[in-house]
Amino acid sequence: MHVVVPFAATDPKTRLESVLSPTERAAFARAMLADVLCSIVEAGREPTVVATAAIDPAELDLPTHVLESVSVAVDDRPLTDAVNARLPSKTDSGDNDGDTDDAVAVVMADLALATTDALADLFAAGGEVAITPGRGGGTNALVVRHPGFRVDYHGASYLDHRKIAEEVGASLETIDSFRLATDIDEPDDLVEVLVHGDERTRALATLRDFGFELERRDGRVGVARRGADDSTRER
Amino acid sequence: MHVVVPFAATDPKTRLESVLSPTERAAFARAMLADVLCSIVEAGREPTVVATAAIDPAELDLPTHVLESVSVAVDDRPLTDAVNARLPSKTDSGDNDGDTDDAVAVVMADLALATTDALADLFAAGGEVAITPGRGGGTNALVVRHPGFRVDYHGASYLDHRKIAEEVGASLETIDSFRLATDIDEPDDLVEVLVHGDERTRALATLRDFGFELERRDGRVGVARRGADDSTRER
Numbered sequence: 001m002h003v004v005v006p007f008a009a010t011d012p013k014t015r016l017e018s019v020l021s022p023t024e025r026a027a028f029a030r031a032m033l034a035d036v037l038c039s040i041v042e043a044g045r046e047p048t049v050v051a052t053a054a055i056d057p058a059e060l061d062l063p064t065h066v067l068e069s070v071s072v073a074v075d076d077r078p079l080t081d082a083v084n085a086r087l088p089s090k091t092d093s094g095d096n097d098g099d100t101d102d103a104v105a106v107v108m109a110d111l112a113l114a115t116t117d118a119l120a121d122l123f124a125a126g127g128e129v130a131i132t133p134g135r136g137g138g139t140n141a142l143v144v145r146h147p148g149f150r151v152d153y154h155g156a157s158y159l160d161h162r163k164i165a166e167e168v169g170a171s172l173e174t175i176d177s178f179r180l181a182t183d184i185d186e187p188d189d190l191v192e193v194l195v196h197g198d199e200r201t202r203a204l205a206t207l208r209d210f211g212f213e214l215e216r217r218d219g220r221v222g223v224a225r226r227g228a229d230d231s232t233r234e235r
Numbered sequence: 236m237h238v239v240v241p242f243a244a245t246d247p248k249t250r251l252e253s254v255l256s257p258t259e260r261a262a263f264a265r266a267m268l269a270d271v272l273c274s275i276v277e278a279g280r281e282p283t284v285v286a287t288a289a290i291d292p293a294e295l296d297l298p299t300h301v302l303e304s305v306s307v308a309v310d311d312r313p314l315t316d317a318v319n320a321r322l323p324s325k326t327d328s329g330d331n332d333g334d335t336d337d338a339v340a341v342v343m344a345d346l347a348l349a350t351t352d353a354l355a356d357l358f359a360a361g362g363e364v365a366i367t368p369g370r371g372g373g374t375n376a377l378v379v380r381h382p383g384f385r386v387d388y389h390g391a392s393y394l395d396h397r398k399i400a401e402e403v404g405a406s407l408e409t410i411d412s413f414r415l416a417t418d419i420d421e422p423d424d425l426v427e428v429l430v431h432g433d434e435r436t437r438a439l440a441t442l443r444d445f446g447f448e449l450e451r452r453d454g455r456v457g458v459a460r461r462g463a464d465d466s467t468r469e470r
Contacts, residue, residue, distance in 0.1 A: 117411075133431065137426060155451040156456040176353060177411050178368065178412055178413045178416035191371055192370065195393060220390070221372040221391040
């Protein structure tokens, strides 16, 4: 199984711009990428980062055994095209019966809560297409074993991917995982990292370095950021 | 195992008031409750609705075999108190070694995506306390087997429940389920019902009756409501 991790190397995580500077967004995005790569390697796979621009994995502060398992490919095409270029094709297996050993998994780089166990369950899923939905109709991770399946990340991709699987006659499995359903896109999502992030992860450490902490108010939970002047700015 | 389903019978789902009238909120809350009760019964359990005011389960349009398995208790105390009054106590089992057959599950009534499989996994979970976190640090469902454990739903209840379990020496399991992590509180949550709701569920049917539909815009997905004048109101 090939595991592909698409990564926007330039100006990532723009929907966090209200709470993080461009430099901070870049650092946080790389922290999440590093965590995802570690979890993939611990699950026994060798991930390829498909980045929109060159990145040096040595700068991700990965353990040696993880760094040795990671490769990088630069592909500046839109996400959908870059992923489709790496999915199983009929020529890979030499037949078109829908069965191929060249499974490809696609795991988004911003799944800050992804654990080795959750990813191992995904990689072991049956179905010629296995999808982990994200909140809001997105597709956070999938495994493709059918040579006719192609992705389309625009819009409600989870529904589109179900439809595409049906159209090409691929059996479908949906993976029910809160950890894999939680991609970190918006300020409210930072709560999930602070609540559920493993203490060893770079994403949690990075947010804490930036001064983020949980704040309990009105019976609900949000994030607050402690600034250099030691005052706390709510959001 | 006892299964408790707390239900706010009066003025439910106030955080949906920007998109639903009081009558609609009451109907939608009851639709979700009915779906949750069906899934619990299909998972082999007999739920007790702990309602803040009297409700008639016959008005929930339940299949006969589900209706026969459901009981209602009225308890107008705050959620935390009403649940704690029903958790295993030391006197239930006659010992205090942390092991009791009187397990109690608590399942929130607004888990519109809860399936029989997801609930069965929860009910079968190990651990003297098993918790399904919700988004934003909440606790959407739990199973309590330890007589010393008590709930506290105020604030970041997931973190509080972990801490309480540790304090009383209860082993803890966290259940990783997107379906059980998705409680329907706010307008944006309606997207999840429209994307992932089982076609047979009352919650999905109710939203569609109200005119809600998915709307794809700007590469993301929201909900729109088609009004009586056949115009579509975005939100």
